[in-house]
Amino acid sequence: MATRYFGQRIRRNEDPRLLTGQALFTDDVNLPNTLHVAFYRSDYAHGKILSIDTEEAKKRPGVIGVYTAEDLGDYWQRGPLLVPPPPIKDIVFNERTQVPLAKDKICHAGEAVVMVVAESRYIAEDAVEDIEVDIDFLDAVVDIEKAMTDESPLVHDDIEKNIAAHVVQEKGSYSSIRDKAHTVISRKFIYDRGTAAAMENRGVVANWDERNQQLTVWDTTQAPIPIRNGLAAMLGLSQSQVRVIAPFIGGGFGPKIMMFYPEEVLIPWVSKQLKRPVKWIEDREENFFSTTHERGQVHEAEIAVAEDGKILGIHDVFVHDAGAYAPYGLTVPINSQCTLLGCYDVPNYYSEFTAVFTNKPIVTPYRGAGRQHGVFVMERLLDLAAQKLGMTPVEIRRKNFIPQDAFPYDNEIIYQDFSPLVYDSGNYEPALKRAVELIEYDKFIKEEQPRLLQEGKRVGIGIVSYVEGTGIGPYEGAKVSIDPSGKVSLVTGIGTQGQGHFTSFAQIVSEVLDVPVEDVRVVTGDTLEFGWGAGTFASRGAVVAGSACHEAALAVKKKIHKLASEILEASEDDLEVSGGNVQVKGVPDTAISLGELAAKANPLRGAVKPGTEPGLEATSYFGPSRGTTASGVHAMIVSVDPETFLVNIERYIVVHDCGRVINPMILDGQIQGGVAQGIGNAFYEQLFFDENGQLLNASFMDYLLPTSLDVPKIEGDHIETPSPLNPLGVKGAGEAGAIPVGALYAQAIENAFHDCNLEILEIPLSPNRLYEIISQNKTKEQI
Amino acid sequence: MKISLTVNGQKYERDVEPRMLLSDFLRHDLELTGTHVGCEHGVCGACTVLLNGEAVRACIIFAVQVDGEELTTVEGIGNVDNLHPIQEAFREKHALQCGFCTPGFLMTLVPFLKENPDPSEHEIREALSGNLCRCTGYQNIVDAVKLAAKSLT
Ligand code: FES
């Protein structure tokens, strides 16, 4: 289909404002008379609160209020359970969600205990220093495997063995095929993750307007509408009295959709109490403790294969670190459980996991949301099996791909959206083939590697594949209207954190209405403008909200045809919309501009026909029946310095399939950025906790984000397998770059040391860790 | 303490506490909110501004230290209708996603490209390595710098 806007590399509408410092971020909201908040946060991970002394703080000049859990009265409530457990048989689920301020017990370091409100942030922080909290320390639950033992201390006194959840999902019968397998390989895998570290920390500004009885909240959230709904309920207001604005947001990546962070509950409340604007902006240190993380899993996994490399079955038992509270239910471990199956036809699968509470900050989805963990286990098992069977990593993957004619493909287990895990469409073989070509796999193995090895260089190649469940429900909506000026306004409910929605959504509408992309003004994330929807998560913006934009644009186009057919006295079928006009096909003389038509659709005098709706405006909703499955292959060549164990990426290839592409420039940017985060996760970033549950590296000095010297140029290609589940044929792309990077590092490094019998069974790595692993296995000469 | 300074060509006189950070002063007192704060400890570079033409980090300087000096922030290098060539190149090459780190990158690059009008890829990457971006993976920023270098000469 010939397109003018959809699928084009179009510059972004939002950029001029962002480039000139004119875009409004939450911390840029500067209302007169604003009060500022700082929190007293626990220095310790686990303990009983014996007493809190705030007297000195209250006396400090400039302090307006000091609040503990007691002071909140009935407003003190646990946060809601965002995602209830899916309908899986025999599931064990012990709900425990976070609190606005710790009451009797501290469950993780950094948990907020006291809120101070003052005339400036400087004064508020001084007053925090005045506060004395007496804590009876308890042993902390840190190690996730020990957490489940009888001897372990308890994070929540009434939850035995710290078990947050226990889930078994099964397809076929692993036990029945195990004995028949040619080869069975079992290993223990450890996959730890870090923190999203969006460049903008979180923040909330609230303004209760007493005269208008109206609350306005600016919030760095990925889900303004659910925040509004929740706040209205908590504060006893009607939804129309609460307006939540998620303005420009400096990166989200998952943790900015927590609902509700304590600060999101407290700042609006205190603004209402004090009848003044109140602002809290997280600092970077707070971010390390009080914004959610994504962290460790330990898998004991086994693969059973036939002689020809065909997978007979997978058996996996894993433990998942939920942190101190689990507001997100099982989303992360279920993603791991489901995504493990990858692009492969696995006839028998047994997967069991236990999620445990620990005295560490809360775990919620962060870009990839547990998918990395599953992909790591599967890809590593395949590599180990290939080695045993004398196959290459490429061969064993090709052997096991779900064939193109097998879609929709049912994995017979339940996904995080509660629907059966059915892949809608896919075509994996061409992506693998393309990646092999682009990275010149055979040439590298046959010529380059032996040559470089002779020169004393350690170089290795890796190639892995993955799927990503994207674009899940429930629904999103969009409103499209044409102004009398001829410009189009497009409003959706989801928030935007840099994904280019101001442009990609505009492109979808431009394609239908044939107006320039710059003439479509997009508004996102303001509940006053649009009040229905769920939020930006699970790579669903383009799929779900994008489809709603498309439907709304089509509905407007229908209205254009209808009204124009009356005015032009022509049949609707004879009309065309093009170049900002509607006209009788091929008769430019009849053209009416869309602006003029919009004005006619809103008469100020005279009579209209019964049932007439004014304006050229339509609102549509889209809810997919289930998520769509994107996929891809990543390949890379690394060189490892045998002295320092620094790993340098020589080449990195991504061949990705996310269905039809709305804007390839934006898509490539998402992939490049996703891979950069994957690289950080695989080789640079790790949160270190000591045995007391103390986070040891809570600053950018000690928690290393990849820089411009660490991230290479990502080369690649796209395969387009449209999704049948939405009118645009699109699939989500936001997380794909980040998912398989750990598995890829492991394979490529092993390959660089292929003569050393090395096994990499953990992520993240680092030069130090790599040195340790290699020297455990090998003598110096072999390195 | 009373201080007077010039920001983006405009003179300001203000009374500030000695402990007021320059980043807070610019953002809150002067309402020049284009300068962003990502870490408050001098690592991320989001708060980069020009002090007498040189790139500095506003989060680790006190406002009183710039008394009598001349500053430039992102608001001073271009505007929506008239982007600076580096801003233009960023837009062209999709060198920003959320845009939060962007002002800091731009302010690092203005003096860099002045001193080094024809940088190699490696020099560019070195120059950018003190600024963190969590969204883009840097490649498009590198490409934008190359493009800007071309259009500036
Ligand atoms: S905010 Fe100044 S360097 Fe990060």
Ligand code: FES
């Ligand atoms: S564009 Fe988001 S941090 Fe750089």
